Amino acid sequence: MVDKTIMCPNCKNNLTIQGQPGEKIYITCPKCDTKGKFTFPGKTSYETTDDSYALKIEGLTKTFNGFKAVDNISFSVKKGEIFGFLGPNGAGKTTTIKSILGLLHVDSGNIKINGYDIKKNEIEAKRSIGFLPERVAFYDNLTPIQTLNFFCELQGADKSIIRGLLNDVGLSDALDRKVGGFSKGMLQLLGIAQTMIGKTPVYILDEPMGGLDPRWVKVVRDRIINLNEQGATIMFSSHILSEVQTLCDKVVIINKGKIIAKDTVENLNKHLKIRPRLEITIPGLNGKIPEIIKKIDGIESIDIKNDVLFITCDSVARINIISEIKDKGFEVKDIKTIEPSLEEAFMKLIFKDDEVK
Amino acid sequence: MAIINLKSIYSVAKKEFMDNLRNKWIIAMMIIFLLLTILASYLAGGQAGGEDAFGGMEDTVVSLLSISTLLIPIIAIMLGYSTISGEAENGSLSIVLTYPVKRIEVLIGKLFGLGSVLIFSIVVGFGAGGLIIAATVGASEGLAYLSFIALTIMLGFMYLSLSICISSFCKKRVTSIAGGIVLFFWAMIYGMIIFGILLASGVSFEQFLTPGFAYPDWLFASVFFSPGDTYQMAVMQAFDVSQAFGFTMEIPEYMSLGLLVFAQFIWLTIPLILAYRFFKRRDI
Numbered sequence: 001m002v003d004k005t006i007m008c009p010n011c012k013n014n015l016t017i018q019g020q021p022g023e024k025i026y027i028t029c030p031k032c033d034t035k036g037k038f039t040f041p042g043k044t045s046y047e048t049t050d051d052s053y054a055l056k057i058e059g060l061t062k063t064f065n066g067f068k069a070v071d072n073i074s075f076s077v078k079k080g081e082i083f084g085f086l087g088p089n090g091a092g093k094t095t096t097i098k099s100i101l102g103l104l105h106v107d108s109g110n111i112k113i114n115g116y117d118i119k120k121n122e123i124e125a126k127r128s129i130g131f132l133p134e135r136v137a138f139y140d141n142l143t144p145i146q147t148l149n150f151f152c153e154l155q156g157a158d159k160s161i162i163r164g165l166l167n168d169v170g171l172s173d174a175l176d177r178k179v180g181g182f183s184k185g186m187l188q189l190l191g192i193a194q195t196m197i198g199k200t201p202v203y204i205l206d207e208p209m210g211g212l213d214p215r216w217v218k219v220v221r222d223r224i225i226n227l228n229e230q231g232a233t234i235m236f237s238s239h240i241l242s243e244v245q246t247l248c249d250k251v252v253i254i255n256k257g258k259i260i261a262k263d264t265v266e267n268l269n270k271h272l273k274i275r276p277r278l279e280i281t282i283p284g285l286n287g288k289i290p291e292i293i294k295k296i297d298g299i300e301s302i303d304i305k306n307d308v309l310f311i312t313c314d315s316v317a318r319i320n321i322i323s324e325i326k327d328k329g330f331e332v333k334d335i336k337t338i339e340p341s342l343e344e345a346f347m348k349l350i351f352k353d354d355e356v357k
Numbered sequence: 358m359a360i361i362n363l364k365s366i367y368s369v370a371k372k373e374f375m376d377n378l379r380n381k382w383i384i385a386m387m388i389i390f391l392l393l394t395i396l397a398s399y400l401a402g403g404q405a406g407g408e409d410a411f412g413g414m415e416d417t418v419v420s421l422l423s424i425s426t427l428l429i430p431i432i433a434i435m436l437g438y439s440t441i442s443g444e445a446e447n448g449s450l451s452i453v454l455t456y457p458v459k460r461i462e463v464l465i466g467k468l469f470g471l472g473s474v475l476i477f478s479i480v481v482g483f484g485a486g487g488l489i490i491a492a493t494v495g496a497s498e499g500l501a502y503l504s505f506i507a508l509t510i511m512l513g514f515m516y517l518s519l520s521i522c523i524s525s526f527c528k529k530r531v532t533s534i535a536g537g538i539v540l541f542f543w544a545m546i547y548g549m550i551i552f553g554i555l556l557a558s559g560v561s562f563e564q565f566l567t568p569g570f571a572y573p574d575w576l577f578a579s580v581f582f583s584p585g586d587t588y589q590m591a592v593m594q595a596f597d598v599s600q601a602f603g604f605t606m607e608i609p610e611y612m613s614l615g616l617l618v619f620a621q622f623i624w625l626t627i628p629l630i631l632a633y634r635f636f637k638r639r640d641i
């Protein structure tokens with residue numbers, strides 16, 4: 001059994017969870033009811049049979065008028081995985097996603113969706129997909145019901161689920177309104193409803209939380225987890241890194257059209273030597289760092305805000321700090337270990353990548 | 358590969374029909390068209406028949422012809438000019454194309470869906486005109502009137518096919534607006550250009566207006582290069598009208614209704630084939 005303290009991305013509440021190495025657990029924050037997922041660090045096995053992959057991308061390159069937007073990238077997403085696709089603006093995320101879906105004509109690359117080649121077996125490949133584009137638009141003069149009716153027909157899916165889907169995304173008050181009058185967020189929600197038509201096994205979502213207020217971000221998160229629990233594979237791109245961190249099994253980070261990291265969230269942090277942070281609350285410190293702590297070996301950085309110490313250090317130093325504090329009779333009110341955030345990993349990687357170039 | 362799913366085509370067509378029939382610009386054009394046809398059915402008769410308020414079939418058809426030659430291309434271009442470029446730009450096409458449909462199905466569905474809007478407005482407009490005529494002067498030329506309606510639908514489809522081709526070629530909505538405008542003006546000034554060439558070739562304006570003047574063959578041949586002209590010529594053939602807009606014409610033998618309709622099918626299919634080629638290669 002391993003203990004972990006993680007931070008809820010919504011209400012910043014810290015919670016401790018337990019599990020086996022390599023185990024994947026679903027979490028619900030007791031304070032704000034936000035759902036999340038966590039994979040405990042440990043060995044992960046990589047099988048290589050073709051049908052264990054929901055998405056398999058090999059050597060994908062796409063140029064626009066000579067400009068390489070995506071440069072020879074390869075990755076795969078296993079069935080049942082939640083896969084985060086990260087990168088700064090203009091990195092090539094949307095281009096990659098549109099190439100996977102056959103919307104763009106690629107220069108080179110092999111793409112398989114659920115085992116079907118997007119070029120050779122277009123219809124079967126597309127039947128397995130629920131897709132949310134970066135910019136969602138529908139038909140101005142149709143109502144949400146008429147819109148989803150159309151997509152149900154295209155998918156060959158049962159239309160009786162439409163009202164339920166619209167209700168799930170909170171659009172049941174707008175059933176008779178024309179989509180042309182919808183706000184950006186409402187369009188996004190209708191877009192999300194649309195992806196769930198036909199219970200497809202693979203979801204590709206380009207910034208699914210973009211343009212939504214916090215309440216709906218939570219709804220979308222919960223939906224993603226819900227779909228995943230039912231066995232769906234989800235690939236999504238995002239700028240909200242804390243979202244990716246608590247949702248994804250695996251992440252790929254791209255920058256300037258190239259993959260710069262491909263790993264589990266946990267391994268990524270380890271690989272980048274981003275250490276967990278210790279937060280110790282000692283009443284009466286008032287912004288002064290005790291000298292004895294400063295002297296301890298293995299501390300990477302130390303900071304203080306009022307009565308709370310923020311320390312980044314290795315695990316040996318952590319034990320030393322805690323015992324030292326207790327020995328010297330400080331009255332410790334609270335000790336927390338904060339998991340490193342993907343944000344740090346992300347920034348560090350991109351910074352390094354840009355430096356090299 | 359060759360298998361085309363008719364259900365998908367039908368769904369796309371239905372969606373286009375529902376969306377465009379609720380478009381306020383399209384509705385406005387359809388109302389203008391309806392009012393003008395009713396007015397023309399009334400006025401043409403008023404002038405030709407003296408006392409009789411409503412005119413006979415032929416006179417009415419000649420005035421209806423000038424309305425449809427102007428308005429049907431406008432409606433067709435409005436329906437088609439951005440059907441692909443606009444949808445590609447705003448993102449809705451990227452959703453549609455990730456459903457199990459082929460691009461060819463989307464294209465054909467669009468043609469039929471938008472075409473149904475055209476058929477609807479032509480049938481309503483000319484149907485109303487036809488009813489007025491039938492009620493006043495009888496329905497003796499009913500069959501010719503039906504072919505008039507059919508030829509007008511064909512006119513609409515030719516321009517629809519051309520404008521879908523434009524929207525499939527243009528990368529952005531704004532460029533396809535320009536394309537649509539160019540197409541419309543070309544249709545409108547084509548006659549003037551031909552007339553200009555005729556005058557430049559040494560034919561004087563008086564000669565041109567003289568009854569019995571033999572027009573050069575190329576003048577008739579020029580008809581085939583304009584969808585609108587094939588339409589007018591075909592309608593006049595269908596009604597056996599040789600006198601229109603104050604001109605009398607000796608129409609050459611070869612200019613049969615069949616040949617004209619054949620030319621119209623070419624005008625319909627070539628732009629569509631091109632549209633498909635552009636659409637297929639296009640990044641969405």
Ligand SMILES: Nc1ncnc2c1ncn2[C@@H]1O[C@H](COP(=O)(O)OP(=O)(O)OP(=O)(O)O)[C@@H](O)[C@H]1O
Nearest residue numbers: 064069087088089090091092093094095096134640
């Ligand atoms: N249709 C296009 N024509 C020309 N260049 C393009 C086109 N689409 C994308 N690009 C370029 O390719 C690069 C990658 O763009 P892309 O939209 O894939 O980035 P992204 O990672 O999705 O960014 P964002 O986070 O801003 O959405 C950018 O430099 C962009 O300018």
Ligand SMILES: [Mg+2]
Nearest residue numbers: 093094095134
């Ligand atoms: Mg993007």
